[in-house]
Amino acid sequence: MKFFFLLLVSLLGVFVRAEAARIKDVSEVAGIRSNQLVGYGLVTGLVGTGESTPFTDQSFNVMLQKFGIVLPPGVKPKNKNVAAVIVTANMPAFSKQGQSIDVVVSSIGSAKSLRGGTLVQTFLKGLDGEIYAVAQGNLLVSNFSLNADDGSKVIGNNPTAGMILNGAIVEREIPTPFSRGDFITFHLLDSDFTTAQRMVDAVNDFLGSQIAFAIDATTVKVRAPRDVSERVVFLSTIENLEFNPADSSAKIIINSRTGTIVIGKHVRLKPSAVTHGAMTVAIEEYSLDTDGKEGRMFKFEPGSTLDDLVRTVNEVGAAPSDLMAILQALKQAGAIEGKLIII
Structure with missing residues (x-):
C-alpha cells in the first residue's frame, strides 16, 4: 500500500x-508581503496559574504607576493572577488604520496556564521599532487537563499559549x-x-x-x-x-521519519548493482534485474526509471526502509541522475 x-x-x-x-x-x-509585529505585555485575571517573578513584578508596578497607583516602599506584590507574555502578529500587506488582525500570546515566565486571562493593552512594534498596532482582549486557550485519582495529570495541547481573534487594531499603515x-x-x-x-x-x-x-x-x-x-x-x-511552468529538476525526496518517498518525473538510473540483504538489484546497460525471494528476476529496457525500480522492489516484498537503503546506495555510486534529498 x-x-x-x-x-x-x-x-x-x-x-x-x-x-x-x-x-x-x-x-x-x-x-x-505581510510584516511581523511583536510586543511585550501582561495577561491578568488568571486563577492562580500566573507567576511572581522579578520582571513580572516590575511590569506590574509600571502598569499600576500609569494609573497613578504607587505601592509603598518595600512592598512586593506576590500576584499569581498575572503573567508576562510575548505577543506576536502578522500584519498583511495593505492593512489600513482601524482594521483588526489576529494575535498570538505566549507566556515567557513560569505561568502554568493562560486560560481565562485577559491581555492588557500591548504595543506591537515592527522591525524598525515603530508601533504599528495595539493588542488587547480575552485569550482563547484550547487546552484540556485531566487529574487521575493516583495524582497523575494529563495535559492536552499547550496551556501557556493562546490566540485573540481580531485582537489588535492597526494604528499605522506600512508603505509598499x-x-x-x-x-x-x-x-x-x-x-x-x-x-x-x-x-x-x-x-x-x-x-x-x-x-x-x-x-x-x-x-x-x-x-x-x-x-x-x-x-x-x-x-x-x-x-x-x-x-506552462517548466518541469522541476530530477529529485527524490525521502522522509526518513514517515517512510514517505516522492520521485520526480525526470529521475533516471545508470548501470550499477546493489546488494541489500537477500536482495540484489542490477541495473545493466540493457536491463534492470532484481533477484529476491524465490529467485524471481525482472528485466526492463534501457533508460529505466525509478518508478520501474520501485515497482520491481515492491514485487519482491521489500519494505520502504529497504528501498531507502537502495536509493542511498545508488546515489552514492553515482547511478541516479537527479538529487536525493532526505528530510
Missing part, C-alpha cells in the same frame, strides 16, 4: 505539472512599493530559468513585445502604468494569465 501511494504521488506530479498555471499561483509581487516606479516585479516561488522565460513569453504574447523581461531565474519585471487605479486593473489581468 505504501509503495502504491509512492507511485501515485510520483505519477500525479507528472500530470499536474503538465497543466497550465496562473502567474499568481507560481509567483508573488515583490514588496507585497506597489504604486512606485515604472515596473511591477514578480518573484517566482520556485527559481527556474525556463519557467521565468515562459512567463515572460506569456506576458509579451498578451501585451506585446518588450513589456516583460527576466532578470534571473527568479525575477521577472513587467512594465506597468503609473496611475494607481490603472495599475490595479493591469496587475489583475497579468496575474491571471496562464502558461
Whole structure:
C-alpha cells in the first residue's frame, strides 16, 4: 500500500505539472508581503496559574504607576493572577488604520496556564521599532487537563499559549512599493530559468513585445502604468494569465521519519548493482534485474526509471526502509541522475 501511494504521488506530479498555471499561483509581487509585529505585555485575571517573578513584578508596578497607583516602599506584590507574555502578529500587506488582525500570546515566565486571562493593552512594534498596532482582549486557550485519582495529570495541547481573534487594531499603515516606479516585479516561488522565460513569453504574447523581461531565474519585471487605479486593473489581468511552468529538476525526496518517498518525473538510473540483504538489484546497460525471494528476476529496457525500480522492489516484498537503503546506495555510486534529498 505504501509503495502504491509512492507511485501515485510520483505519477500525479507528472500530470499536474503538465497543466497550465496562473502567474499568481507560481509567483508573488515583490514588496507585497505581510510584516511581523511583536510586543511585550501582561495577561491578568488568571486563577492562580500566573507567576511572581522579578520582571513580572516590575511590569506590574509600571502598569499600576500609569494609573497613578504607587505601592509603598518595600512592598512586593506576590500576584499569581498575572503573567508576562510575548505577543506576536502578522500584519498583511495593505492593512489600513482601524482594521483588526489576529494575535498570538505566549507566556515567557513560569505561568502554568493562560486560560481565562485577559491581555492588557500591548504595543506591537515592527522591525524598525515603530508601533504599528495595539493588542488587547480575552485569550482563547484550547487546552484540556485531566487529574487521575493516583495524582497523575494529563495535559492536552499547550496551556501557556493562546490566540485573540481580531485582537489588535492597526494604528499605522506600512508603505509598499506597489504604486512606485515604472515596473511591477514578480518573484517566482520556485527559481527556474525556463519557467521565468515562459512567463515572460506569456506576458509579451498578451501585451506585446518588450513589456516583460527576466532578470534571473527568479525575477521577472513587467512594465506597468503609473496611475494607481490603472495599475490595479493591469496587475489583475497579468496575474491571471496562464502558461506552462517548466518541469522541476530530477529529485527524490525521502522522509526518513514517515517512510514517505516522492520521485520526480525526470529521475533516471545508470548501470550499477546493489546488494541489500537477500536482495540484489542490477541495473545493466540493457536491463534492470532484481533477484529476491524465490529467485524471481525482472528485466526492463534501457533508460529505466525509478518508478520501474520501485515497482520491481515492491514485487519482491521489500519494505520502504529497504528501498531507502537502495536509493542511498545508488546515489552514492553515482547511478541516479537527479538529487536525493532526505528530510
